[in-house]
Amino acid sequence: MNELHLISFNYPYPPSYGGIIDVYYKIKALSDLGIKIHLHCFVDQIPHKIDPEVKEITENVFFYQKKKNPLLYFSGTPFAAAIRNSESLLKNLEENEAPILFEGLQTTHIIRFLKDNRHKLYLRYHNNESEYYKGLSVSEKNIFKKIIYKIESLKYSGYQKKLLKKFEAVFCLSEKEYNEVETYSKNAHLIHIFHGNTSVKELDTKGKYFLFHGDLTTADNKRALNDVIDLFKTLPQYKLVVASDRASEDIKRKISEVENISLAPIQTTGNLYRLLEDAHGNILISYQNSGTKVKLFNTLYNSRFVIINENITDDPALTDLCLFGSHMNEIRQQIITSAEKDYNDTEKRKNILENTHSDKAKAEEMIKIIF
Structure with missing residues (x-):
């Protein structure tokens, strides 16, 4: 072996x-x-x-x-x-x-x-x-x-x-x-x-809130969250859940000051999947261009709408599965638009994700190279 x-x-x-x-x-x-x-x-x-x-x-x-x-x-x-x-x-x-x-x-x-x-x-x-x-x-x-x-x-x-x-x-x-x-x-x-992820989740057409999740000890994620908090201050009709086990006291205070924003711990993978399954839309923003962000896959396999900016992925097939905003005004508009829409993209995602991004195929390729 x-x-x-x-x-x-x-x-x-x-x-x-x-x-x-x-x-x-x-x-x-x-x-x-x-x-x-x-x-x-x-x-x-x-x-x-x-x-x-x-x-x-x-x-x-x-x-x-x-x-x-x-x-x-x-x-x-x-x-x-x-x-x-x-x-x-x-x-x-x-x-x-x-x-x-x-x-x-x-x-x-x-x-x-x-x-x-x-x-x-x-x-x-x-x-x-x-x-x-x-x-x-x-x-x-x-x-x-x-x-x-x-x-x-x-x-x-x-x-x-x-x-x-x-x-x-x-x-x-x-x-x-x-x-x-x-x-x-x-x-x-x-x-x-x-x-x-192995298969795209079959979900109802509507979720309960918008979700932002990530490691809130990094400067990039903190900057992105601050911009998203400012955005939801202008959208009191929509609920934002921030999911993280790594929120500073400063971030906790900022979240507690906005009525339509709440903080949820992740703790286990099961909790993260439940948060994703209940979300109507996910907001993924980065100010660093470093290829495809890992959390994009979790959201595409396990949740509904995914709203991104240009630094979340450099893969056009994945970008095509998302709603895109190049600046915060466009992100804001995508939130408003998606909130009113039913989610119906399961089959489209299955065709792209399950055929081209399976973990087993990647592991087989690594084994071939290493051994």
Whole structure:
């Protein structure tokens, strides 16, 4: 049986935000096809237990606490990578000569310490990190954080150029990133997002509210939510639910001040699906152009109308399944228009999503390349 070390930037459960959705459902799809996964996770705090959903799809799970040394900001290595460094991880990897799949450049700091040629190395390229941090710097209002993100962007620019050629293959999420990597290091493979959905839900024609969901610790999502809150202040006739487990006190206060907006915890995948199933429309906005956002798939498979701006996906087939607004006035108009409409797009979505974006097909392609 084939084995694989997978190093994750965080514990991949519950799969409720961003790249963690891709990590969890990739592990599940590979495991379903018989791959034994040795999962290594960098975390803020070591969990007391491993969730049964993770136990079922892994051979074993190891945790490593992220470093908390603020002096690492002054390291030549990007901070997000420098804090994910562990001698225990190196020892655990040396126990087994299986290939290593790094989830994101932030997990790759240990490559310089690996013994030569014992492992084949693969990268899941979640973002062009240099562009990502540049975008965070633009979105961030706190001047100190703005400078930190700008420096991190510059560090990643050199870091990713130095590292990308070291991998047997770099698995990219989007056309944009595939073209960037292929031009530079000639080892790119386009493997779209793993999202865990198998079939498009059959839903009634009407939902109960509009939904905004995401990780509210990122500057991009916070900026988007602030704009959406301002929008719904002018639309008191419509209800907005903000779903997140990562809302700051400041965000909670802003939400509580608007009568037609409420905050809902996610906590489990089941809760997220229930929130999606009850939503009439979903609002997905980003100010960073980094390919297709993971949460787009969850909304298209499990909910009704999806309203996006140009940074949510670069896939024209997926854009065609959404309502589009290039600025907030157009987004506002799409909210008003969709609120009055019945949802009837299930068959159209089935034809596109179930035929071209299944997790099993993506896992088979990765296995072919790695093994």
